Amino acid sequence: MSEPVLHVKNLRKVYRSRRGETVAVEGVSFSVNRNEVVGLLGPNGAGKTTIIKSICTILRPTSGEIWVDGADAMKNPRAALEKVTAVLEGNRNVYWRLTVRDNLEFFAGLQGQSLRSVKTYIDELIELFDLKEKVNEQARALSRGMQQKLAVACALVKRTPILLLDEPTLGLDVETSYELRWILKRMAEQGQRTILLSSHDMNVVQDICERVIIINHGKIVVDDQIENLRKLFTASAYRFEMEGHLTQHQERKLKEQFDLIRINTDGSRTVIEAELLDSQRVYEIIDVLRENGCQLESVGKQYPDLEEIFLRIVKGEKQ
Amino acid sequence: MRYLYLLRAMMKKNFLIIWRYPFNLTAGIISIMMIFLVIFYGAKFIGGSTPNFGNTLESIVMGFMLWTFIIFAFSDLTWDFINEAQQGTLEQLYMSPLGFGWVSFSYILSFLVINLILTLGLFMLMMALTGKWLHLDFFSLIPLMLLTVWGVYGFGFAMGGLALVFKQVQAVFQIFQFVWVALVIAASALETFPWAKFLPVTWGVHLIGRVLIGGQSLSAMPIADVVFLVLISAVYFLMGYVIFKRLERVARDRGLLGHY
Numbered sequence: 001m002s003e004p005v006l007h008v009k010n011l012r013k014v015y016r017s018r019r020g021e022t023v024a025v026e027g028v029s030f031s032v033n034r035n036e037v038v039g040l041l042g043p044n045g046a047g048k049t050t051i052i053k054s055i056c057t058i059l060r061p062t063s064g065e066i067w068v069d070g071a072d073a074m075k076n077p078r079a080a081l082e083k084v085t086a087v088l089e090g091n092r093n094v095y096w097r098l099t100v101r102d103n104l105e106f107f108a109g110l111q112g113q114s115l116r117s118v119k120t121y122i123d124e125l126i127e128l129f130d131l132k133e134k135v136n137e138q139a140r141a142l143s144r145g146m147q148q149k150l151a152v153a154c155a156l157v158k159r160t161p162i163l164l165l166d167e168p169t170l171g172l173d174v175e176t177s178y179e180l181r182w183i184l185k186r187m188a189e190q191g192q193r194t195i196l197l198s199s200h201d202m203n204v205v206q207d208i209c210e211r212v213i214i215i216n217h218g219k220i221v222v223d224d225q226i227e228n229l230r231k232l233f234t235a236s237a238y239r240f241e242m243e244g245h246l247t248q249h250q251e252r253k254l255k256e257q258f259d260l261i262r263i264n265t266d267g268s269r270t271v272i273e274a275e276l277l278d279s280q281r282v283y284e285i286i287d288v289l290r291e292n293g294c295q296l297e298s299v300g301k302q303y304p305d306l307e308e309i310f311l312r313i314v315k316g317e318k319q
Numbered sequence: 320m321r322y323l324y325l326l327r328a329m330m331k332k333n334f335l336i337i338w339r340y341p342f343n344l345t346a347g348i349i350s351i352m353m354i355f356l357v358i359f360y361g362a363k364f365i366g367g368s369t370p371n372f373g374n375t376l377e378s379i380v381m382g383f384m385l386w387t388f389i390i391f392a393f394s395d396l397t398w399d400f401i402n403e404a405q406q407g408t409l410e411q412l413y414m415s416p417l418g419f420g421w422v423s424f425s426y427i428l429s430f431l432v433i434n435l436i437l438t439l440g441l442f443m444l445m446m447a448l449t450g451k452w453l454h455l456d457f458f459s460l461i462p463l464m465l466l467t468v469w470g471v472y473g474f475g476f477a478m479g480g481l482a483l484v485f486k487q488v489q490a491v492f493q494i495f496q497f498v499w500v501a502l503v504i505a506a507s508a509l510e511t512f513p514w515a516k517f518l519p520v521t522w523g524v525h526l527i528g529r530v531l532i533g534g535q536s537l538s539a540m541p542i543a544d545v546v547f548l549v550l551i552s553a554v555y556f557l558m559g560y561v562i563f564k565r566l567e568r569v570a571r572d573r574g575l576l577g578h579y
Contacts, residue, residue, distance in 0.1 A: 015573060053574065058413045060571045081416035088577060092407040097339045098332065109328020110415045110422070112321030138339070154411075 004031040005083075005194050006055070006162055011064035013050050013218075024050040025061075025218045034161070035191040037184075039205035039226075040198040041310055042215035048198040049089060051215070052164045055196070056086040069161060085111075085160045089167035089198075093151035096140035100131050100150055103139060107154040118157060125153045128183060145176025152180065156193075165197045169204050177201070184208050202307040212306070216314050229309050237302035238282060240272040243295040253288050270294075273302060275312075325417050329425035330432070337433060351441060352448075355383045359449055380451050381531045382503045384442040385467075385524055389499050391434040392468045396475030397492055399426065401482045410577045419567075427472055435461070459530045459537035463548070467523025470552035471499075473559025474519065480566030483575060519555050522548050 011028040014021050025047040032038050040048050053059035055066055057077035066073040066080070073080035087093055094103045104125065108118040126132050129149045139147055148168065155163055168184070169177040185208050187193055199205050205212060206226065214222040222229065245265055246254070254261055260275035276282060282299065289296055304312070337344060359379055403409035412422050446452050474495070482488045505515045506524035516522045526548060529535040537545070570576050 017573075050574070053410075053577075056414055058410050058571065058576050059574045060568070078416050078418050081414055085414055088407070088410055093411055095332065095336065095408060096406065097336045102332070102335060106328050106332045107411070109324050109331075110412070110417075112324050112415075112417050114320070114324050 002034040002036070005034045005069045006032040006196065007065070007067040008051065008055065009065040009067075011051065011054060011066065012062045013047070013054060013059070014062045023218055025054075028064075028215070028218070028220055030213055030220065030223055032162075032194055032196055034194055036211065037188040037195045037197065037209045039209035039212040040196060040215065041202075041205060041212055042198075043314055046215040047218040048215055049166055050218075052086060052166045052196070052198060053088070056084055056164055057081060081160075083160050084162040084164060085155050085158045086164035086166065087151050087155045087168060089170060092139075092147065094139045094147065094154055097138055099138055100126065100135045100142070103150060103154055104157050108157045111158040111160075113157075113159070118159075121159070122157060125156055129153045130179070143176075145172045145179075148172055148176070149180060149183075152183075162194045162196070165195065165199075167199055168197065169199060169201050177204070181207050202305065202310060206306040214310060214313050222313055226306060229306075230304070236275050236277055237304055238274050238276055238285075238299065239302045240274070240285060240289070240299050241297045242270050242272075242289065243268065243297060245270055246289075246294070247292050250288055250292055250294075254285065257284065257288070322417060322421055325415065325421060326425045326428065329422070330429040333426070333429040333433065348437070348441065351387055352444065355445055356448065358383065359445075376449070377451050377453055377532050378507060378528070380442075380445050380449060381453060381528060382507075382524070384438060384445060385464075385520075385527060386499055386503050387441060388434060388438040388464060388468060389471050389503070389520060390496060391438065392431070392471045393475050393478070393495065393499065394492070395430040395434070396423070396427070396472065397478040397482055397488070399430075400479035401486075401488075404483065404577065407577060413576060423476075431465070431468070435464070438464075453531040454534040456530055456534075456536055459535075460527065462537060463523060463527050463530060466545075466548050466552055467520055467527065470519050470523075470555035473556035475559065476556075476563035477559040477566075480563035480570075483570040484566050484573075516547070517551065519551075522551055 008031070009029050011025050012023075013025040014023050028047070028051060030038075040051065042048050050059060054061045055068065055073060057073050057080055061074065064074075068080040069083040071079035071083060073084075095106065098106060101122065104122045105115060105118075108115070108122065126135055129152070131146065131150065131153065134142055134146060139150060142150065148171075152165070152168060155165075165184075169180055172180065181204055184195065184197070184204075188195060188208055195208075197205065197209060209226060211225050212222070212229065213220055245268075246263065251263060254263065254272070258274055258276075258281070262273045264271045264273075272285065274285060286296065286299070359376065362379055363376060400409065403412060413419050415422050478488060478492060478495070481491065499520070502518055502520050503524050505512070505518060506521040506528065509516050509521065509525050516525070526540065526544060529540070530537065
């Protein structure tokens with residue numbers, strides 16, 4: 001087990017304005033181990049960006065502690081910035097009038113690195129991100145996807161052990177998103193960086209991350225390995241498929257007896273999805289269906305993907 | 320050494336960006352020269368027959384050159400903070416482990432070099448076009464220009480801080496362009512209003528006038544005069560920097576660094 005390199009303890013951020021106070025993050029605590037790749041998921045306004053900006057010291061939290069590889073990010077941000085950097089969502093993060101190589105050299109310099117010491121690494125990054133043909137082109141002439149790849153490369157050139165990525169694939173076409181995902185996945189597999197990644201794209205998180213932290217209304221609602229979550233939800237999620245429709249009485253009865261149930265009618269078929277913490281309750285559903293002589297076609301476990309798990313958690317369907 | 324690497328990177332970046340906006344640079348130089356020529360020949364036409372008007376024309380050349388230098392310095396920080404925030408790179412600059420203080424110092428230094436080259440180039444052009452050649456003692460002129468403009472950067476920082484928090488500061492910025500004109504003119508009235516030497520840039524402009532028009536060298540100046548310039552510039556610089564740090568704190572609290 002590798003040691004934790006990022007600690008966030010009781011992080012709280014309140015935005016104050018004339019209209020009043022908005023609590024963006026409330027009592028958030030988590031740790032990330034060295035070379036671990038963790039996904040930060042949450043709906044819009046959940047507090048993901050606030051957490052990321054607080055860790056990279058560009059936002060002052062109201063209270064709490066942030067430790068970055070032994071450095072107190074709130075008391076000594078410069079020491080923390082030796083260890084962490086970020087690619088922020090919605091920003092260009094690079095200079096449009098500089099070429100690909102100029103940008104990489106500038107961001108290495110911004111970190112206090114000599115050109116000589118990073119020259120080989122810059123060439124490696126250009127190769128890795130497939131920017132070789134565009135190396136002397138200004139960033140403004142690159143496609144959106146290329147610009148985003150350049151932004152990630154500019155973050156990597158700083159050679160910090162921890163990398164924060166806020167929505168790295170947002171707005172990218174499928175091909176570039178896949179390409180960027182492949183690069184991040186490769187980095188994760190090679191254990192080169194500790195990565196905290198926020199994304200709306202569940203495929204990205206599912207593909208790259210081992211662990212996921214789900215945030216809703218500024219609080220952590222789940223912090224677990226993706227595999228564990230999948231097992232947990234698979235164990236309790238059941239799907240019933242039947243020919244014909246339920247009567248109103250049956251539907252009402254099911255909804256009364258089971259909190260976490262969804263009934264979908266599609267043409268002449270009905271699909272019932274239910275969360276059952278006690279597997280014996282499967283028979284109770286079958287009993288209700290039997291009342292009207294419904295023809296049950298199949299009963300089985302449901303295998304939810306991360307998106308379904310996320311939606312259930314965020315909607316408060318999972319206790 | 321790491322600080323020097325950052326300084327070098329910043330200088331290269333700023334030189335390249337200016338170089339890659341050639342139209343902007345050329346248009347800026349042409350418009351400055353046009354305004355100067357209108358003012359110079361307008362003044363010459365109006366006051367041409369007045370005795371000793373030659374000195375006034377020399378003052379116009381010097382005053383316009385210094386106003387240009389001051390405006391460049393003042394606008395650099397303000398506009399560049401706004402530009403960096405708009406293009407989403409300001410937050411990246413804040414993520415330098417060498418500190419934003421050093422990042423902004425590198426910023427200032429790189430633009431100072433660029434501005435000095437541009438202003439002195441324009442100055443030579445102004446003198447060539449008007450035939451009014453002043454005493455060009457660069458060893459006295461450049462240190463005094465740098466000491467004078469040091470205080471202006473304090474105002475640039477303060478305006479940059481205001482831009483971080485309030486965003487739309489263009490109106491204040493435009494007012495300041497006229498304030499600088501008034502202050503440059505006020506330097507010629509220090510004998511009548513001695514208290515005016517406590518205003519920003521007036522004392523520096525006065526000393527530069529002694530070099531360019533009076534032909535005095537820096538080494539011949541009383542040390543107290545130079546020390547006063549250092550102190551007055553330091554005070555305005557520090558005041559501006561303190562205001563900037565306060566406003567930067569507000570921007571960090573409210574998460575405004577990346578917004579524009």
